[in-house]
Amino acid sequence: MFKQITVFLENKPGRMVEVTGCLADSGINLHALTIADTADFGILRIIVSDTEKAVRVLKENGFMVKTTDVLAITMGNKPGCLYKVLKELNVLEVSIEYMYAFTSRHKDHDAIVILRLDNQDAVIEKLKSGNFPMLEENLLEHLNE
Secondary structure, three states: OEEEEEEEEEOOOOHHHHHHHHHHHOOOOEEEEEEEEOOOEEEEEEEEOOHHHHHHHHHHOOOEEEEEEEEEEEEOOOOOHHHHHHHHHHHOOOOEEEEEEEEOOOOOOOEEEEEEEOOHHHHHHHHHHOOOOEOOHHHHHHOOO
């Protein structure tokens, strides 16, 4: 498990520029992001190279930020890989709160799926025992290798 940053943004032009500018100016690399919006605000979820520093910088710049534990499952980047993971979650009767994915240039991690699950802690060992490799937070710094 590792930390994802959630940033709550007013739904107005320029807010994403401000967030990404703060991160860029601080030397923080974005590995993945997803954004959902409502009528009044957006919910930006990001995976970054330095979570603690990013949280500090964003808060210092007036953003409402929280961290959430998420799972990152690594898999091949070919047809059927995501299906295998979702099928296993279905067998375990696990509900997915949300998920997003990204590809990696890392030699050992072709594609990575970020998941927030109900009853997440109970599922981790079952997934690991089912040969679904989990990405640990300390490996994030190596994703661009």
